[in-house]
Amino acid sequence: MSDPIKYDLVILGGGAASFAAITEASRRGLSTAMVNTGLPLGGTCVNVGCVPSKHLLAVGEKAATPQENPFEAVQYSDGEPTIDWAAALDGTDELVERFRQENYVDVAEYFETDIYEGYGELVDDTTIEVVDGVDEGARITGERALVATGSSPWAPPIDGLDEVDYYTSETILKERDLPESIVMLGGGYIALEWGQILHRVGVDVTILQRSERVLSGMEGQLGREMQCAFQEEGIEVITGNGFQRVRAPATDGGSETIQSGVAVETLVDGTERSVTGDALFVATGVQPNSDGIGLETVGVETNDDGTIHVDEHFQTTNPDVYAAGDVIGDPELETVAAKEGNHAIKNAFGDEGVSIDYDSVPAVVFTDPEVAAVGTTELEYMDEHGTCSCRTVEMEDVPRAKAVKNTDGLVQVVKHHETDEIVGVHMVGPRAADMIMEATLAVKFGLTVDDIIDTIHPFPTFSEAFKHACQAFRRDTSTMSCCVQ
Numbered sequence: 001m002s003d004p005i006k007y008d009l010v011i012l013g014g015g016a017a018s019f020a021a022i023t024e025a026s027r028r029g030l031s032t033a034m035v036n037t038g039l040p041l042g043g044t045c046v047n048v049g050c051v052p053s054k055h056l057l058a059v060g061e062k063a064a065t066p067q068e069n070p071f072e073a074v075q076y077s078d079g080e081p082t083i084d085w086a087a088a089l090d091g092t093d094e095l096v097e098r099f100r101q102e103n104y105v106d107v108a109e110y111f112e113t114d115i116y117e118g119y120g121e122l123v124d125d126t127t128i129e130v131v132d133g134v135d136e137g138a139r140i141t142g143e144r145a146l147v148a149t150g151s152s153p154w155a156p157p158i159d160g161l162d163e164v165d166y167y168t169s170e171t172i173l174k175e176r177d178l179p180e181s182i183v184m185l186g187g188g189y190i191a192l193e194w195g196q197i198l199h200r201v202g203v204d205v206t207i208l209q210r211s212e213r214v215l216s217g218m219e220g221q222l223g224r225e226m227q228c229a230f231q232e233e234g235i236e237v238i239t240g241n242g243f244q245r246v247r248a249p250a251t252d253g254g255s256e257t258i259q260s261g262v263a264v265e266t267l268v269d270g271t272e273r274s275v276t277g278d279a280l281f282v283a284t285g286v287q288p289n290s291d292g293i294g295l296e297t298v299g300v301e302t303n304d305d306g307t308i309h310v311d312e313h314f315q316t317t318n319p320d321v322y323a324a325g326d327v328i329g330d331p332e333l334e335t336v337a338a339k340e341g342n343h344a345i346k347n348a349f350g351d352e353g354v355s356i357d358y359d360s361v362p363a364v365v366f367t368d369p370e371v372a373a374v375g376t377t378e379l380e381y382m383d384e385h386g387t388c389s390c391r392t393v394e395m396e397d398v399p400r401a402k403a404v405k406n407t408d409g410l411v412q413v414v415k416h417h418e419t420d421e422i423v424g425v426h427m428v429g430p431r432a433a434d435m436i437m438e439a440t441l442a443v444k445f446g447l448t449v450d451d452i453i454d455t456i457h458p459f460p461t462f463s464e465a466f467k468h469a470c471q472a473f474r475r476d477t478s479t480m481s482c483c484v485q
Contacts, residue, residue, distance in 0.1 A: 004127050004139035005114075007031045009345070012120050012128055012293060013148035015043020016334045017325035017341030019107060021146050024345040026111040033140045034113060035120030035128050038289070042104040043150050044326070045334035048170040051099055052092045053193050057366055059088045060200030083201040086176040116140065122147075122294035126320050144320055144348040147300070147308060148341060149293060151286035151326035156185070159245040164262055166280040169194060178203055179278035183264055186283035187214035187239065189365040192226060194283060196367050199235045206236045206275055208264060213239055215365065219377040219426035221392065221412060226428060229369060229408055238275065242267035246280065288327045305329070312355040314344040322348050331361055360444035364433045369408045372436035375424035375443040381414055389417040391472035393465055395429040400460035406430045413439075413449065413469040420448040422470075431462045439466055449473050 009025050011018045014036030022032045039047045108115055118133020126145035130138045153168035155161055167175065167182070169190050182198055184191050187209030199205045207214070207230070213223035214230075214237060227237050244265045262280040266273050288307045295302060301309045301317040307329035314322045324340035326332045339356055346352040365371035381388045396407035409429025415422050425439035442452060449470040457467050468477055 002139070004129075004141040005033070007033045007114075007140060007142045008349075009033075009144055009146065010126060010128050010140045010142035011035070011146045011148060012122065013043070013146075013150060013289075013325070013327075014041045014104070014115070015039075015148060015150050015325060015337065016045055017148035017150075017337040017344075018043075018146070019104060020338035020341035021148070021324070021345045022108065022111050022113045024342045025349070026113075028345070028349055030345075030349065032111065032113045033116065033142070034108075035116045035118065035130055035135075035140070037117065037119045037133055038152075039150075040100060041108065041115070042100045046099045046103065047096060048173055050334055051096055052173055053169070053197070054366055055092050055095055056088060056197045056201075057193060057368075059083070059091075060197045061368055085178050085201055088201070089173065089176060092173065114140075120293065122298045122300070122321070125298055125318070144322065146341070146344055146348075147293070147295075147316070147321060147323040147327060148325045148337070149289040149327045150337075151288050151332060153282065154285045154287035155282050156243075156284050158185075158243045161246045161282070164246055164248045164280060166262070166282045168282055172281065180204060181277040182206070182279050182281050183208065183262060183275050183277035184281040184283055185243075185264070186285070187211065187216065187223075187237070188283065188285060189215070189363075189371075190285075191281075191283035192230070192365055192367050192371075194281065195230070195235055196233075198281075199233065204277070206238065206277060208241045208243075208266065208275060209237065209239045210241050210243065211239065215371065218363070218371070218373050219412060219424075220379065221410060222371050222373065222426055222428050225408070225410060226365075226367065226369075226371060229367075229428075238266075238268060238273075240268055244272075249276065286326065286332060288329065290327055303329070313347040313353060314340055315347065331358065331363065333361070333363070336361055357444065360440060362436045362440045364436065366433060369406075369429050370432035371428050372432040372439075373424075373426040374436055374440045375422070376414055377424055377426065378412070378414055381423065385417060387417050388414065389473070390414045391469050393469040393472055393477060395462075395465060397477065398460075398462065398465045398468060400462050400464065401430065403460055404430075411435075411465040411469045413466070413473075415449055415473065420450065420473075421446045422449060422452070425466065425469075427465070429462065429465065435463050435466060438463060 008030035009032045011034035025032045116135040116138050118130035118135045120128045123129045127141040181204035184207045195205045215223035261278050263274050263276045290306050299318045308323040322344040324344045325337035343354045362374040378388050378390050392412040395401045395409040401407045411427040414424035422442040452470040457464050
């Protein structure tokens with residue numbers, strides 16, 4: 001067997017963490033190579049995650065606008081909008097291809113990173129061998145190695161699930177002919193975003209969530225608010241499910257039995273229910289792509305959930321191997337993966353000792369209304385301190401929201417009960433994804449509610465909701481003039 005080709009840095013994976021890593025490596029004058037398989041270069045976000053889902057959410061939003069028009073002065077003579085789903089996916093494919101080429105393929109070429117296509121395995125410390133694919137047989141080695149293999153959709157162990165066909169957030173992007181109805185398992189951000197996309201392009205959607213509310217990992221008010229918004233829009237949401245089994249009901253096709261649709265048998269409040277639809281969509285989370293890549297061979301340990309075990313500097317149990325992105329676990333966000341990849345290289349080659357404060361990382365759900373959060377929840381604060389100083393402002397009390405008749409949602413601020421520093425902000429509402437950045441800076445830099453109150457905000461804007469929630473600690477906002485500072 002020939003000797004491996006030598007680089008300073010070799011990477012297993014081709015997503016956000018990998019490209020952030022080669023960018024930092026190039027700045028340091030390091031030679032780099034990566035082995036990529038599965039999804040094309042760019043990984044989940046550009047190919048099957050952020051880019052296509054946000055594009056299709058925008059398609060759905062435009063489709064829903066006429067029937068949700070709140071202004072009597074605006075009239076529509078036509079009926080329901082018609083959505084060409086195949087054309088929407090064609091537009092998505094064109095967008096993804098452009099992003100992939102400009103942001104990944106061209107970037108790799110600019111940084112003179114060698115790309116090896118195929119399934120890679122760590123075979124000896126920092127040596128990667130391509131064991132299957134276009135470049136099968138190639139071996140590369142480096143002073144350091146980075147594992148950034150990402151994650152894939154995960155299906156829960158429900159009886160019968162393995163025996164039926166179902167969609168995921170990846171496979172739905174290949175389906176040109178949508179069914180009339182879909183039963184969706186899951187109540188996280190993937191389920192909510194895709195549930196709304198499909199509903200707004202004409203699919204009858206039922207969401208089944210195991211816990212008592214959707215978005216169960218976020219502040220409780222957010223999930224309850226979104227459940228109400230979805231119900232009002234016509235998306236059925238059933239929570240508190242104890243899933244029993246999944247089956248494909250049989251129909252009589254004459255000389256043979258034909259499987260038609262899907263049925264999810266579940267217990268809700270102790271009562272047996274069977275929820276049926278033409279198709280099933282599983283949106284119950286992701287699992288790390290850590291199996292079969294040679295981790296055990298080179299002494300890299302994993303956690304019980306399969307994520308790679310790293311220290312705060314992204315170093316694995318093999319001191320020459322680092323890991324970043326979804327494969328090391330929560331939060332599974334593109335921007336977090338990129339920051340982790342960047343920091344891994346700084347630590348691996350510069351011994352800089354940089355880490356990430358995950359408490360100040362914002363999370364966003366791009367539904368309508370949008371959901372955004374950063375920092376500590378009310379329940380988490382109560383568990384830690386035995387008390388909570390929290391205030392909530394409804395969007396219906398915000399002047400801009402009232403002016404444009406878009407009043408769904410709320411903003412909650414959690415502050416330290418002694419120092420008044422803002423430790424958490426949670427919101428549902430229009431443009432929450434943009435509003436959360438001011439809150440993120442407040443949490444990251446320890447700003448107080450008075451710092452926000454003392455900052456002049458433009459009027460009228462949705463961002464005033466954050467300021468109003470801070471003012472609620474100091475006054476009765478129900479008797480407050482719009483211009484009170």
